[in-house]
Amino acid sequence: MPVIVLVGAQWGDEGKGKATDLLGDRLDYVVKFNGGNNAGHTVVIKGEKYALHLLPSGILTPGVTPVIGNGVVVDLAVLFQEIDGLEARGTDTSRLRISANAHVIPSYNRSLDKVSERYLGARRIGTTGRGIGPTYADKMNRIGVRIQDLFDESILRQKVEAALTFKNQVLSKIYNRQAVKADEVVAELLSYVDRLRPYVGDTALELAEAIDAGKVVLCEAGQATLLDVDHGTYPFVTSSNATSGGACTGSGIPPTRIDRVVAVLKAFTTRVGEGPFPTELHDKFGDYLREVGHEYGTTTGRPRRIGWLDLVIGRYAQRINGVTDFALTKLDNYDDLDEIPVCVAYDVHGVRHDEMPISQSDFHHATPIYETLPGWKQDISGCRTFEDLPKDAQRFVEFVEQRLGARISIVGVGPGREAVIERHSVLSEV
Numbered sequence: 001m002p003v004i005v006l007v008g009a010q011w012g013d014e015g016k017g018k019a020t021d022l023l024g025d026r027l028d029y030v031v032k033f034n035g036g037n038n039a040g041h042t043v044v045i046k047g048e049k050y051a052l053h054l055l056p057s058g059i060l061t062p063g064v065t066p067v068i069g070n071g072v073v074v075d076l077a078v079l080f081q082e083i084d085g086l087e088a089r090g091t092d093t094s095r096l097r098i099s100a101n102a103h104v105i106p107s108y109n110r111s112l113d114k115v116s117e118r119y120l121g122a123r124r125i126g127t128t129g130r131g132i133g134p135t136y137a138d139k140m141n142r143i144g145v146r147i148q149d150l151f152d153e154s155i156l157r158q159k160v161e162a163a164l165t166f167k168n169q170v171l172s173k174i175y176n177r178q179a180v181k182a183d184e185v186v187a188e189l190l191s192y193v194d195r196l197r198p199y200v201g202d203t204a205l206e207l208a209e210a211i212d213a214g215k216v217v218l219c220e221a222g223q224a225t226l227l228d229v230d231h232g233t234y235p236f237v238t239s240s241n242a243t244s245g246g247a248c249t250g251s252g253i254p255p256t257r258i259d260r261v262v263a264v265l266k267a268f269t270t271r272v273g274e275g276p277f278p279t280e281l282h283d284k285f286g287d288y289l290r291e292v293g294h295e296y297g298t299t300t301g302r303p304r305r306i307g308w309l310d311l312v313i314g315r316y317a318q319r320i321n322g323v324t325d326f327a328l329t330k331l332d333n334y335d336d337l338d339e340i341p342v343c344v345a346y347d348v349h350g351v352r353h354d355e356m357p358i359s360q361s362d363f364h365h366a367t368p369i370y371e372t373l374p375g376w377k378q379d380i381s382g383c384r385t386f387e388d389l390p391k392d393a394q395r396f397v398e399f400v401e402q403r404l405g406a407r408i409s410i411v412g413v414g415p416g417r418e419a420v421i422e423r424h425s426v427l428s429e430v
Helices: 016-026 076-088 105-121 132-141 149-150 155-174 182-190 195-197 203-212 244-251 284-294 310-320 360-364 391-404
Strands: 003-008 030-034 041-045 049-050 066-067 095-098 217-220 258-266 268-271 305-307 325-329 339-348 351-353 367-373 407-412 420-422
Touching: 003 016, 003 244, 016 217, 016 258, 016 325, 016 351, 016 407, 016 420, 041 391, 066 149, 066 203, 095 195, 095 203, 105 132, 105 155, 105 182, 149 195, 149 351, 155 182, 182 258, 182 420, 203 217, 203 244, 217 244, 217 268, 258 268, 268 367, 325 391, 339 391, 391 407
Parallel strands: 003 217, 003 258, 030 066, 030 217, 066 095, 258 325, 325 407
Antiparallel strands: 041 049, 268 305, 339 351, 339 367, 407 420
């Protein structure tokens, strides 16, 4: 003990990697429990930027054991590209553990993802086209390929051939694409076996033993609350559970072992992909926040959609995840603004909504109700205590905290790992 779950409170890209990095020297294990290489964490260490897509961000901290849990879908080519890239920069990756029950992304699912998204046209979801959704669909349809299957060629071949019996019909007859040969898929997957073997194990058992031994475990979500397949802005969501409940199913850690839930909330709001976005900006303020915050996708490079901070979403994230602590990031991006609008409620057809509307249609038609706070008009990147912040910056944090329903324990004031204010210790009180 303790076990901490770290989630995103918006649509992703909130700075979860930085929050993990802040806690890094006090952690023993960092577990990625959902998603795949369809999202990314950017961590800045001593001025060097590291972009991670599949590997847990704890892999950058010496002494931490990074774990890819059973709830993750793994593109093996991407996995070893990331490992090679880190090793070339002097990072030791030998501690990595991968669940034998995690599912593999076969090449045919990448093909299906890309072609089906193009086929949807204006009704597209905005996926990254990396085969994540089709692989989760295979998992639920019980035709998926797991890591452990690669160590038995006969089983692997049976599973690939069974999946292709259906998928080749879809590729050739619906999308007019060439059928995929099972031999080629099997050969590609088997090419990773020798290198993969040392990393693979019963990670749920290993984590249980670590927790019993008093180790500190952080479960790190990919994507974020509003992208959760059950609790997000469906259908414009990811294919997995990115909320705190997903940490249990995606890692094998039972809910009774979780002590704290930390949600990362950016001081404004961003989104990649399609779907409704009540506070979205299409003006100079949106352009300014995108540029000053370098708001381009870690995985795709796509410019992120930008909006003012939405506290309706923040309260929803607090409730769905059982958030005990918030980490507020990128507060410094407001340094040059005279005023800062904050969304506190929605107007939907003349009716005020202080909580998330129940229907997709109402959320689509939601108009933000703002309260405007004064800016502080000075550089806060050097502040290291809450008292160092200008009074108006302190008031902004307190205003947001008051309306979220949970304390703001961490405030990010710059891109580096040192540019953080820790108001309350997440670890010392568990």
